[in-house]
Amino acid sequence: MNPFKLIKDDFDNVKRNDPALHSTFELFFNYPGLWALLFYRLAHWFYVRGLRFVPRLISAIGMFLTTIDIHPGAKIGRRVFIDHGTGVVIGETAEIGDDVLIYQQVTLGGVSTNPGKRHPTVEDGVVIGAGAKVLGNITIGRNSKIGANSVVIKDVPADSTAVGIPARILKRGYDVSPLSHNKIPDVNKELFEYLLRRIELLEEALPESKKSKVKEMDKRLEELYDSFIHSMD
Numbered sequence: 001m002n003p004f005k006l007i008k009d010d011f012d013n014v015k016r017n018d019p020a021l022h023s024t025f026e027l028f029f030n031y032p033g034l035w036a037l038l039f040y041r042l043a044h045w046f047y048v049r050g051l052r053f054v055p056r057l058i059s060a061i062g063m064f065l066t067t068i069d070i071h072p073g074a075k076i077g078r079r080v081f082i083d084h085g086t087g088v089v090i091g092e093t094a095e096i097g098d099d100v101l102i103y104q105q106v107t108l109g110g111v112s113t114n115p116g117k118r119h120p121t122v123e124d125g126v127v128i129g130a131g132a133k134v135l136g137n138i139t140i141g142r143n144s145k146i147g148a149n150s151v152v153i154k155d156v157p158a159d160s161t162a163v164g165i166p167a168r169i170l171k172r173g174y175d176v177s178p179l180s181h182n183k184i185p186d187v188n189k190e191l192f193e194y195l196l197r198r199i200e201l202l203e204e205a206l207p208e209s210k211k212s213k214v215k216e217m218d219k220r221l222e223e224l225y226d227s228f229i230h231s232m233d
Contacts, residue, residue: 003041006078010037013079033082033102036068043072074108077124084130091119093137103130103148111136111153123158 014021014034021027027034039062043055055072063069068082070090077098082088084104090096093116094108106128110118120134123141129148134140141158150167161170206214 003045007038007041009078010034010041010080013081017081018083032066032068033085033088036062036066036070036082036085036088037076037080038062039066040070040072040074040076043070044074044076047072074119093117094119095121097122097124097126097142099125101127103128103132105131107133107135109133109135120152 011027011034014027014031015024021031039058043058043062045055046058047055059070059072066085068085068088070076070088071092071094073092074090075095076090077096077100079098080096080100080102082102085102087105088102089107089109091108091110093110096102096108100122108120108122112118117137119137121137121139122128122134123139123144125143126140126146127144128134128140128146129150131149132146132152133150134146134152136153138153138155140146140152140156140162141160143158144156144160144162146152146156146167147161147163149165150163151165152162152167154166156162156167156169162168163170203214
């Protein structure tokens with residue numbers, strides 16, 4: 001497709017979807033993610049025609065001006081929006097579909113120095129939260145959400161939510177809004193709540209003859225815990 005048509009789509013996409021935009025004039029000064037895509041589109045056009053120095057030079061200029069590093073060999077679809085964008089890194093063999101939203105400090109990186117496909121494939125409609133690291137030749141399915149600061153090293157099915165280090169699949173379709181990161185469950189909190197309730201249930205199930213012994217052990221555990229906490233002061 002004509003790179004200038006893609007660039008026009010990128011500009012129109014911001015106008016349609018970013019409520020922080022108050023005038024077209026702002027596009028030229030306040031949207032480094034948009035300019036990074038512009039440099040990428042031009043560099044990629046030269047790259048697929050077999051050139052190497054010119055696209056890498058364009059890419060280097062774009063990275064210097066925007067702090068966003070997109071390899072010209074990456075494949076990026078239409079209406080992709082890099083919001084804020086500082087520190088975003090997109091590797092050579094990464095593939096990004098249409099209507100993808102990427103926040104600052106995101107890395108689409110590799111885990112191998114072997115030639116071939118070594119960066120992620122991000123399908124249409126995916127949202128990748130700030131600081132997330134998506135690593136290796138894996139696939140992020142359509143309309144999935146990656147929580148902020150997550151580290152994703154395995155495939156994520158379509159219409160799913162992944163969060164944590166390493167990222168775990170929580171559930172499918174947690175919210176219809178792609179920006180509802182505040183509604184992503186806290187998997188660690190839920191796990192601890194489950195363990196506490198499980199322990200309480202087991203304590204209730206103990207016969208009376210055993211409860212006094214359990215209380216003594218519990219007191220010792222409290223003393224060990226207090227000692228541990230004070231050792232970190």
